[in-house]
Amino acid sequence: MEQKSLIKKITGSREALLFCILIVLGIVVTVLNPTFFSPTNIAQIFRNNAIIMIMAVGMFCVMLTAGIDISITSTLAFSGMSIGMLQKHDIVQSTLLMFLIAMVIGCLAGFLNGLIISKGKVAPIICTMGFMYIWRGMAYVVGNSSWASGEDVSQFAKFGKDGTVGPYIILIIVYGLFFVLMKWTKFGRKIYAVGANAEAARVSGINVDNVLISAYTIMGLMAGLAGALSVSIYASAQPNMQYGKEMDVIAACVIGGVSMSGGRGTIVGTFLGALILAIVAKALPLVNVPSIAQNTVKGVIILVVVIVNVVSQRMIDKQNLERREM
């Protein structure tokens, strides 16, 4: 085996490429506004985007199975509103219990998605679209035209307050756990196998339905966790919380190189994709992009990153192929 050069190593892996894009992005923003690269700012990037990052892990699992879940922010709102109301009416005040309740709600929502998609053979986008409306509607029902914020959730908000380590610890646990789970366990490999070729997986003895149900349940669990975290970080539970943000989660995965047709992607790539998106969100107001143009610029950046990533990936594949033919 010949020793690969450093350049080859970098261009040879999609994650390394993403990392380069990330660094370039960081440098550009720092040049434009030197305050960007400060410890508080970096900490805020993770804290403000912890919700998207956590849900990206679930979306990664779902997209690996060639599925998609657009009900996640509705699940988030439903679980978030539920625990918000429990606090507002002073029924439960324990932080741990709040997280558990939100996660159980999320799990159930995800399980239902998985059940209908696998057993009912309903297309994932259709099934989750249904639940997108159902859970969002339920969030309004639970809220009953009120929301919980400020003093209502002040006890719970201490967990996610600026300067506390809670959100970071959750992020580290989630990413650490799934890095191991997806790379080194049978379960992780099964998800890859089902996404790459469901028929082959079935023939080789994998229970495809169970894998699908697990993937969507994980997604739901993450959405529930994100719901609790969102209430804690923003000290506010509103039925319209994180409205439309499922697209950010999907974008994070796509930027991270997770294939929409399943079977391809890594947890590291997902993390980097989410981080690039987070940096863009943080940087745009800092570098004097006019407020009203920020979404346009964000969209352009997402497309450019994906195109650069895809084109270079194709070049690598071609190079590899040529080398083999020689």
Next chain:
Amino acid sequence: MKRKALSVLLSAAMTAALLSGCGGSTGAASEAAPATSEAAPATSEAAPAADTASESGAEAAAEATSGAGASGKTFAIVVKSAGNAYNTKEEEGFKEVIEAAGGTVVVKEPEAATVDAQITAIQSLISQGVDSISVAANDENALQATLEEAMAAGIKVNSFDSKTNADSRMTFVNQAGTQEVGQTLLDAVYDLTGGEGQYAILSATSQATNQNAWIDAMKSIAEGDSKYANLELVEVAYGDDEPQKSTDQTQALLSKYPDLKVICAPTTVGVSAAAKVLQDQGSSVKLTGLGLPSEMAEYIGADDAHSCPYMFLWNPIDLGRLAAYSAIALVNGDITGAIGDSFTAGDMGDYTLTDAGDNGSEIILGPPFKFDPDNITEWKDVY
């Protein structure tokens, strides 16, 4: 085909006749005719001949039926979105007045604060045949076609909280005059900065009618008075009324402008998100703006441990009540939406329609109310 269309028309006419027959006692029924004919000219509000004619007729009718108030009539309220405590309070006030006057209330709450959802809601109200529609517009101009259709159908239309353009309404119930809010906020900024230094504004969306009008008023007042010459507005940021984006924007303001002294957030979501950021970071930047007492109670205080020394708002319950009183006055013909019209809003007293500055009329609720450490505990349980 033709015959089918004819029969539909006929049955529609019969239903309409039936409805109007049920709708009114003698006075009200006779009043319905001039009121409908008046709807079209009211948009341009010139046509003095038509106005005076219907006014005198209507006044007489109103006098006769003033005891009956709103009985037998249906009043619709379209708020900006569902699940918002502020909107719920507006509905509460609206319902209280209409129901006390014997009328029926239809509440429409769009799930998201979009203009499309409001158009759908208003169209269904038109086909229901309500007597009046009071709308808090999500966009100043986009509702025009639908609301003109409503007025052409004889429905009285007023906007409240967030106005539509003059052509799409008969009058506007303004929670506080644009100038009054601008002046109040600017004076608060002046007070908190000590008369000089940098301040920033954190607004809702860049198209939000209210916020833009208030911000423009603040700018023009500051330009016109040398008292404010040493205040520097560094940026207007938009948090889109999302906690997450408002948080990002507040943090960006802090790192971009190290000398920033005050943030003014004239929107309830923005002000509470900014209050949390400033208070959590122990920042020396102070906050003021417009916010809900129940959400802001935690952040209001005179000491350094609190980020917001004081802020303002009007009473959304009173706003809903005034919207209801003016809707009743429109339906009864006490007012037509012309500048100079006046009516009595129950125990709230007498109100006169004034020039809104956009070729339309408005009814101003009163100056914004100040919430400070002394009164916040009392108000936080109210709304």
